[in-house]
Amino acid sequence: MTLRGLRSPRSWLVVAFAVVAFGWLSVWVLFFRVGTDVCGDASPTDEELFRCGSIGAEPQLGVPYWIWVVLPDVFPEYLPGPGGYESVGIIWEDGASTPIGVPVVEIGEMQRAGINCALCHTSSYRVTAESEPVIVLGGGSQRFDLQGYLRFLFKSSSDPRFTAGVLIPAIEEVHELSTAERLLYQAAIPAMRGALKSQSEDFAFADRNPDWGPGRIDPFNPIKFGLLGQPEDETIGNSDMMPLWNLGGREVLHWDGLNSSLTEVILSSAIGDGARPKTLDLAVMARLERYILELEVPAYPFEVDDELAAAGAALFQTHCAACHGLDGEQTGLVVLPGEVGTDQERLGMWEQKDADAYNEKYGGYDWGFSSFQDIDGYVAVPLDGLWLRAPYLHNGSVPTLRDLLELPALRPTSFYRGYDVYDPEQVGFVSDVAEDAESGLVFFLYDTTLRGNSNQGHLWGTELSANQKDALLEYLKTQ
Ligand code: HEC
Ligand code: HEC
Structure with missing residues (x-):
């Protein structure tokens, strides 16, 4: 928008509208909210709701849609590699109107691209480098790199070329803007710059810590420092994304058991992603819970040697079932840090005072929280899928x-994360290549010597013979 244009009262009105619509007064914005189809469907199924539905985060964090679309073309240098949003692990299937986990919601006159559960809770794998990816909704993403995505938005919006003069022509190459839309977009650009600058300050703490990399975030520190107003500390809460299948009947959730109610975990996940009490749609949340409770565990897609697996089942019973078997005494419960021996940074990130603050902050709502807690140790997670x-x-x-199943000294000290090609020999994703020759996608080098990244501990099974390990592995494939 030229300075001259800004002198007219109408332009100022548009500016004011867009600034507000960007999220500074989300209550007011909601008044203007109009319904949109989910996944292009006016009456979406629970699966569509999970895949493309809003969890109420867009008034707070939504990016004006057409800016979001053109940004990777205008600022490709701020992404970790080639491939646009795919380079940060966002999955956009052929023919789909929006990527998985990026709902597009109309607020006022403008569509915004947001974020929902499926962005982090969708897994994908390929059986060979040549095959098509298989998408598993509800799996823990091993590819989505939230920090890479946020850094891209922050760097792009603070670049001097983040102006209407650059972005509007880029948009008009892919979408014809109406006059009203053009004015809105012109006004939204400076507002977006300001909003992303303030968000980047909220995430500055993470730049002082080891990078998250794909499939990992520090989920609770932003909540502590931002929402709960706790003083910034030096803790590192980097945690892998978890799958959502078979969550019914679990006594505690999250890696450290910090909440015992699935309903609260779902609501607080939405809040952590940017929803606020006024934007939480409880009916949508209930449908997401229903969907999650019906998710099926994906079967291992390669051959299994049944005889070997049967021998492994006996070993599992002896060495693992107490903590991971269906009826294990400790299955799904928290194991003391001294016993499991894995990296302890994640445990220091969350204390009882944080749990109390979360319960207190939202305790007054009908749906309020009362189940946040601090238990010292990690959950012996069920091993399904x-x-x-x-x-x-x-x-x-x-x-x-x-x-x-090897002693920590024999586990890799560094490896690549973010590839989706599966390795049935090692049972995990291919982790020794830095990039995919075909697509040019580059992977993240995980360094186990950094704080919070240690691969120590969990020694169970490491003492077995090579043959026994083969058998146990074969059995674990069937879990
Ligand atoms: C930006 C990524 C991200 C988004 C978006 C996200 N989650 Fe998660 N989720 C995680 C991570 C990481 C964990 C593990 C965190 C931990 O315990 O340290 C997790 C854990 C969970 C768990 C606990 C699972 C278990 O086995 O204990 C549930 C349930 C869950 N998320 C549900 C949701 C729902 C529902 C939404 C949407 C409303 C959502 N998440 C959005 C990253 C995300
Ligand atoms: C005394 C309890 C206990 C026993 C016995 C035990 N585990 Fe675990 N296991 C845990 C805990 C606790 C964790 C979570 C540790 C962490 O994430 O830091 C875990 C995590 C795991 C994980 C990682 C799961 C994931 O999603 O990343 C695997 C795999 C695993 N265990 C396999 C085994 C096998 C195989 C055996 C038997 C050889 C075994 N465990 C024996 C407590 C136990």
């Missing part, structure tokens, strides 16, 4: 199941 949970442990520090 284990093959697709790679890389392993809460910090994703061990690339394959075969590596986990």
